[in-house]
Amino acid sequence: MEGTKPHAALLASPGMGHLIPVIELGKRLITHHGFQVTVFVVATEASPAQSLLLQQATTPHLPNLVSLPVVNDSILVDPEASVLEQLLSMIRGSLPRLRSAISAMKVPPTVLIVDMFGLEAFKIANEFEMLKYVYITSNARFLAFTTYLPVLDKLVETKYSDLQEPIRIPGCKPLWVEHVFEPVLDIKDEMYHAYLRMAVEITMADGVLVNTWENLEHPTLAAMRDDKLLGQIVKAPVYPVGPLTRPIEPTDSENGVLDWLGMQPSESVIFVSFGSGGTLSAKQTTELAWGLELSRQNFVWVIRPPMDDDAAAALFTSADGRDGIAEFLPDGFLKRTKKVGCVVPMWAPQAQILGHPSVGGFITHCGWNSTLESIVNGIPMIAWPLYAEQKMNAVMLAEELGVAIRPNVLPTKGVVGREEIATLVRRLMEDSEGNAIRAKVKELKYSAEKALSKGGSSYTSLSHVVMDCQRMSRSSQQPLDN
Numbered sequence: 255m256e257g258t259k260p261h262a263a264l265l266a267s268p269g270m271g272h273l274i275p276v277i278e279l280g281k282r283l284i285t286h287h288g289f290q291v292t293v294f295v296v297a298t299e300a301s302p303a304q305s306l307l308l309q310q311a312t313t314p315h316l317p318n319l320v321s322l323p324v325v326n327d328s329i330l331v332d333p334e335a336s337v338l339e340q341l342l343s344m345i346r347g348s349l350p351r352l353r354s355a356i357s358a359m360k361v362p363p364t365v366l367i368v369d370m371f372g373l374e375a376f377k378i379a380n381e382f383e384m385l386k387y388v389y390i391t392s393n394a395r396f397l398a399f400t401t402y403l404p405v406l407d408k409l410v411e412t413k414y415s416d417l418q419e420p421i422r423i424p425g426c427k428p429l430w431v432e433h434v435f436e437p438v439l440d441i442k443d444e445m446y447h448a449y450l451r452m453a454v455e456i457t458m459a460d461g462v463l464v465n466t467w468e469n470l471e472h473p474t475l476a477a478m479r480d481d482k483l484l485g486q487i488v489k490a491p492v493y494p495v496g497p498l499t500r501p502i503e504p505t506d507s508e509n510g511v512l513d514w515l516g517m518q519p520s521e522s523v524i525f526v527s528f529g530s531g532g533t534l535s536a537k538q539t540t541e542l543a544w545g546l547e548l549s550r551q552n553f554v555w556v557i558r559p560p561m562d563d564d565a566a567a568a569l570f571t572s573a574d575g576r577d578g579i580a581e582f583l584p585d586g587f588l589k590r591t592k593k594v595g596c597v598v599p600m601w602a603p604q605a606q607i608l609g610h611p612s613v614g615g616f617i618t619h620c621g622w623n624s625t626l627e628s629i630v631n632g633i634p635m636i637a638w639p640l641y642a643e644q645k646m647n648a649v650m651l652a653e654e655l656g657v658a659i660r661p662n663v664l665p666t667k668g669v670v671g672r673e674e675i676a677t678l679v680r681r682l683m684e685d686s687e688g689n690a691i692r693a694k695v696k697e698l699k700y701s702a703e704k705a706l707s708k709g710g711s712s713y714t715s716l717s718h719v720v721m722d723c724q725r726m727s728r729s730s731q732q733p734l735d736n
């Protein structure tokens with residue numbers, strides 16, 4: 255029966271924050287919707303964590319994982335290139351291999367699903383007459399903002415920062431410019447134009463999948479279905495299919511942090527982690543260390559060497575850097591907090607940590623995967639955005655959904671002091687305020703579970719995608735002449 259299954263080719267752009275949700279989508283298409291799936295991964299110098307992820311993913315759940323070497327990576331050695339330029343260049347460099355891999359297949363896949371940075375691959379889907387979908391690994395708000403950018407572009411003459419009023423996007427709460435991610439705000443920046451191009455390319459898709467669910471972002475999703483609002487811009491149907499997050503897999507080997515968590519009381523530990531790329535300045539690292547110590551709460555902290563002028567410095571690094579963390583922590587910190595704290599250098603098994611019953615709070619950079627992992631485990635958050643669309647996410651979590659609290663200053667604009675950090679942590683972990691937030695996030699957890707279960711909104715959404723693909727498989731696919 256293998257031949258009759260629709261075949262989806264998924265392209266994941268570099269970075270754990272893209273790879274993880276794309277792999278989860280692939281697994282779900284196989285396990286819940288009877289698809290055959292090939293996941294193409296743009297081969298970069300893999301960090302130990304990425305190698306482990308790929309190794310764990312290549313199981314009967316996801317048998318076809320293909321690594322695409324990058325053909326021309328000259329931009330990667332350009333020290334001036336932005337993260338986005340590097341990302342787009344790596345993907346561009348992998349497309350010749352994607353094309354040859356697809357043409358070597360007897361029957362091309364029914365559909366090509368790319369994440370937002372892989373939109374250039376749509377031309378390959380066109381060549382092979384495949385359906386083309388984009389998978390937004392962030393939320394509907396981000397999709398709305400991005401697709402609305404060409405409209406905003408006509409309204410803004412010089413700088414977005416000149417805007418005196420918040421930005422109004424259909425289906426979204428008004429958005430203050432200080433919460434929009436920086437590269438998009440400077441119309442002279444090459445990144446701004448790259449986002450504008452992506453906004454247009456999204457409208458070429460046959461469908462748009464988003465890692466969110468109907469109940470979480472109903473007004474925005476409704477605006478996307480409305481032809482008088484965002485529907486006239488996005489054009490293609492939008493399918494909320496989430497939250498797709500990594501399952502909590504049992505670790506066979508002993509793991510220091512999980513073993514340590516096993517000895518702590520229920521919901522007593524605050525977990526501190528800034529995603530796959532986040533780094534703090536030296537001063538902020540010191541303040542955070544003192545803040546955790548002063549809070550007198552149990553903590554697990556994924557710590558990286560400080561970086562003074564790049565909050566996303568670890569995004570594509572393969573550095574392991576396990577040694578020497580004591581150097582950039584206050585004198586005696588590790589010794590004084592030995593009983594209450596567990597410091598993990600560089601990378602920790604986050605999905606398992608957030609799923610551990612001892613964890614009761616999360617200081618997060620509000621990357622969308624981290625946010626979803628927190629919600630599906632019912633963990634309230636302290637929102638500490640650093641880069642990309644995280645400031646928008648932080649506002650949504652704190653002000654709209656009520657599942658997070660925030661520091662008074664934006665961590666991208668100044669240093670959050672130790673006293674404030676200690677107070678935030680205590681408010682979340684000890685106060686009745688924290689309990690109320692915990693109750694709200696648990697409601698979202700149940701709403702997420704419902705959306706994903708058979709007949710739930712996200713399950714049904716993905717079934718529609720499946721039906722499109724099945725129609726396409728039956729009606730138009732012919733073996734290639736090669």
Ligand code: UDP
Nearest residue numbers: 270271529530531601602604621622623624
């Ligand atoms: N992650 C992890 N261990 C770490 C840091 C991050 O497993 O020490 C995972 C995290 O669970 C999430 C992903 O990396 O699935 C980060 O994605 P997110 O969208 O939160 O942020 P990004 O890294 O893209 O900024």
